[in-house]
Amino acid sequence: MVRYGAAAVVAAALFVWALLLFKPYDADRTKAFLVPAGAAFGAILQRSRFCFASGFRDLFLLRDRRVMLGLLAALAVGSAGYLVVFGLRVPDAFHTEGFPRAAHISPAGWHVIAGGLSFGLGMVLAGGCISGSLYRLGEGNLTAPVTLAAAGLGYWLGFLAWPFLWVNTVATAPVVWLPKHLGWAGSMALYLAAFAGLAALLLWKFPAMPPKPAEPVTLPVALRRGFRDGWPAVVGGAAIGVLATFTYQHNQPLGVTSELGRQSRQRANELGLTFNLPGLDQMRGCSAIVGESGLTPNAIFVLSLVGGSLVMALLAGEFRWRVGRPRTYLLGAVGGVLLGFGAMISLGCTVGTLLSGVMAFSLSGWLFALGLAGGAWAGGRVLKALA
């Protein structure tokens, strides 16, 4: 009973926080909206175990296709949702100047693939990406803070590399937004064909899970499936696609690293470390922009994510302090540095660059996914050697 009470207290705290942030006479109600949005994102990730590291790693190591199918569901639903929002804002994709407001459409150069490689390797070593570490924080995982702190250090390495990357790729890389070339219908048709093809490949080449013993669906069984057992990843993915559409409608594409990057940059400034970061503050995506005071929208989203995950973990009886073995912390730290470096040079992570980039029809999202797959494959080889 204690855990149900604790879940109710955390949920109530999130609700009150959203109310406090809500200003009825202010046109910008984004901050108040981001509390339920972040909590919903954390709840979905926790319940459906929607972990990008697991999605890529388990496909290679275990031939487990479930999370990857969930990722495709998220991308398919989210892309359709983005298309609706784009259509309301940009009547003619072919002849529009610039790109839709706030969408994560960024330069598609080799730096994104390199970032994906680093991020993919890091997430497999750490046992989770940035969003995975955040939702596991809500489950009481004590490796997650180590991974996130190490990611802050990884950002510093990314800042060091940025001037070289800016000159050699970022500044000159093309920004490819598919609807500008194919229009709305052409872009969506290409996407649906790609998602259907990839899903068919997964269903054909990778085995289904052995069936669990059948049981009649009664109310207790339904409640157990909703709040105790994990949700199917495809359901979680579709829910994330819907949520991504709503957050983009509020000009806040899903993303979890910009606050981490900002904190990392501020800590560096406080320590007297100055980085030359040409063009970074003008980039779209989850870039580390300093200057905002107080809680940024991304900080609100991320804190709410942890809160939402905590509520669901408590309800499911899955919250407990998970101490882990020493090797877990070491891998978490090494993986975290790679995660931070990859997220910095790619202007986001699996959420901000992969999910929000692909949903926004940006080529950069696909390049990141390509790098991610290579990095996750390499990470799998390392894990196998260490097991």
Place this chain on the structure above:
Amino acid sequence: MNEPTVDIRGEPCGMPVLRVEKFLLEQSGGAAFTVLGDHEQTMDQLRLLASKHGWTCDVGREGRDDWRANFKPR
């Protein structure tokens, strides 16, 4: 006689299944064994692993927080 037990609690995500696979292939000698875990998703993956190698794997709760998987050759 007690079956050998592989304890994968507290391991980083992804590693436990690889450890169990290594045990199954190199140390089990084809005899039944038990795995103790603390993560539902990992236990599900153990069922997939068992099926891949032609074994059976029954997963159930162990105490309040943990899980137990019984591996047996078919």
